[in-house]
Amino acid sequence: MTTSPLFYQAGPAMPEVSHGHGVFLWDTQGKEYLDGCAGAISCNLGHGRQDIRNAMLAQLDRVAFTYRTQFENAPAVALAEALVEMTEGELEKVFFVSSGSEAVESAIKLARQYYVARGESQRRHFVSLRPSYHGSTLGALGLTGYQPLEAPFVSITSGSIKVPGPDFYRQTDGGRDAYIRRVLDETRAAIEVAGGDTIIAIVIEPVGGASTGARLVDKDYLEGIRRLCDEFGCLLIFDEVLCGVGRTGTWFAYQQWGVAPDLLTTAKGLGAGYYPVGALLCREAIVETVMANGGFQHGHTYAGNPLACATGLAAVEAIRREGLLDNVQARGAQLRQGLEALQSRYPWIGDVRGLGLLWGVELVMDPVEKTPFPAEANLYARVTALAKAEGLLIYPRRTLNGLAGDHFLVSPPFTISESETELLLERLARALDRLDR
Numbered sequence: 001m002t003t004s005p006l007f008y009q010a011g012p013a014m015p016e017v018s019h020g021h022g023v024f025l026w027d028t029q030g031k032e033y034l035d036g037c038a039g040a041i042s043c044n045l046g047h048g049r050q051d052i053r054n055a056m057l058a059q060l061d062r063v064a065f066t067y068r069t070q071f072e073n074a075p076a077v078a079l080a081e082a083l084v085e086m087t088e089g090e091l092e093k094v095f096f097v098s099s100g101s102e103a104v105e106s107a108i109k110l111a112r113q114y115y116v117a118r119g120e121s122q123r124r125h126f127v128s129l130r131p132s133y134h135g136s137t138l139g140a141l142g143l144t145g146y147q148p149l150e151a152p153f154v155s156i157t158s159g160s161i162k163v164p165g166p167d168f169y170r171q172t173d174g175g176r177d178a179y180i181r182r183v184l185d186e187t188r189a190a191i192e193v194a195g196g197d198t199i200i201a202i203v204i205e206p207v208g209g210a211s212t213g214a215r216l217v218d219k220d221y222l223e224g225i226r227r228l229c230d231e232f233g234c235l236l237i238f239d240e241v242l243c244g245v246g247r248t249g250t251w252f253a254y255q256q257w258g259v260a261p262d263l264l265t266t267a268k269g270l271g272a273g274y275y276p277v278g279a280l281l282c283r284e285a286i287v288e289t290v291m292a293n294g295g296f297q298h299g300h301t302y303a304g305n306p307l308a309c310a311t312g313l314a315a316v317e318a319i320r321r322e323g324l325l326d327n328v329q330a331r332g333a334q335l336r337q338g339l340e341a342l343q344s345r346y347p348w349i350g351d352v353r354g355l356g357l358l359w360g361v362e363l364v365m366d367p368v369e370k371t372p373f374p375a376e377a378n379l380y381a382r383v384t385a386l387a388k389a390e391g392l393l394i395y396p397r398r399t400l401n402g403l404a405g406d407h408f409l410v411s412p413p414f415t416i417s418e419s420e421t422e423l424l425l426e427r428l429a430r431a432l433d434r435l436d437r
């Protein structure tokens with residue numbers, strides 16, 4: 001019999017949180033933690049922000065909830081305009097939801113309805129990468145290329161055609177260009193087997209998160225994927241639930257490679273941890289087609305409510321007002337340097353990769369062969385526990401399908417200072433020293 005009625009995951013007993021301020025959290029025993037992963041890569045502005053609290057209270061005093069089919073609300077319109085502006089007008093329409101999975105679910109359904117409306121209902125397949133993570137609801141899980149999560153549900157999700165994503169760390173002979181060509185050829189071959197005219201969309205995380213430990217794509221790769229979409233007449237969807245809204249130093253990660261999608265999902269950092277807000281952004285022509293043919297048959301009760309959108313708007317305004325994208329880049333460069341210094345100290349740090357304030361550290365048993373540690377070593381869990389003991393929170397994962405091993409994300413709030421970044425690196429170094437012994 002457990003003492004708490006809550007159940008989430010097996011694991012050691014957790015401390016009880018007391019309060020948070022800035023990049024720090026404290027438990028009820030008075031222990032301090034530096035939030036090196038912004039909760040779940042969501043608390044982009046840190047904890048205890050008075051400006052966000054005040055914006056939320058002001059909205060609560062007016063009205064907390066109205067239903068999107070009964071009233072338009074000013075914060076929703078303003079937040080939608082802000083999101084469109086972040087894409088520099090590339091994506092013109094916004095559909096609000098309350099989570100990343102809901103955003104992905106909405107993208108799946110909008111894209112499918114688009115082709116049904118165009119009389120192309122033979123299009124029924126999505127193409128996604130292995131590994132990848134797109135969410136926990138059955139549609140989003142169907143796109144997810146992460147075996148331990150997929151396995152129990154393969155027979156009841158709609159699934160997708162899984163193709164290998166680029167893994168520049170494990171890329172072998174032939175050079176980068178040849179490697180990208182090979183990955184793109186495999187993608188094309190998988191599409192051709194299914195039939196090009198059965199594909200709805202290719203779905204990609206420009207910077208992988210939970211499943212890949214911040215693996216990056218590449219300009220040539222994204223351009224190749226865009227060409228495939230255009231050739232087969234299907235859509236390109238970027239899942240920026242984790243890497244969007246400034247995390248990589250630009251409003252959206254795709255902007256660093258200059259290849260725009262047709263639909264984009266975002267969530268996590270949009271509400272900055274203060275309220276759940278997610279969004280699907282898309283090209284106007286897609287929405288027009290769907291709306292002219294019976295409308296979008298989809299929605300969630302809490303989507304786009306005034307309190308959610310006022311919170312998101314306050315968060316976006318804070319990033320703008322405080323010039324935080326510049327800090328993401330500056331602190332990101334500092335973090336990279338520090339993580340690379342740790343990599344040169346420990347041979348089992350195989351790879352350090354990322355952008356802005358989204359860094360992945362991959363741990364390998366053999367740095368030459370790049371072989372992962374055996375699952376029983378439970379390395380990712382041990383590193384996380386040691387870091388926590390040193391007062392540092394990191395975001396760990398292990399991919400159990402042989403494509404990648406143990407890794408963790410370092411992704412602190414955008415507000416982290418230079419000295420706090422040093423402290424983060426010091427605490428991480430102490431944890432890794434203990435692992436080494």
Ligand code: PMP
Binds near residue numbers: 099133209239240
């Ligand atoms: N897509 C990506 C890329 C994600 O990282 C996540 C969450 N880790 C999701 C979708 C699902 O988001 P949520 O947990 O808010 O449903």
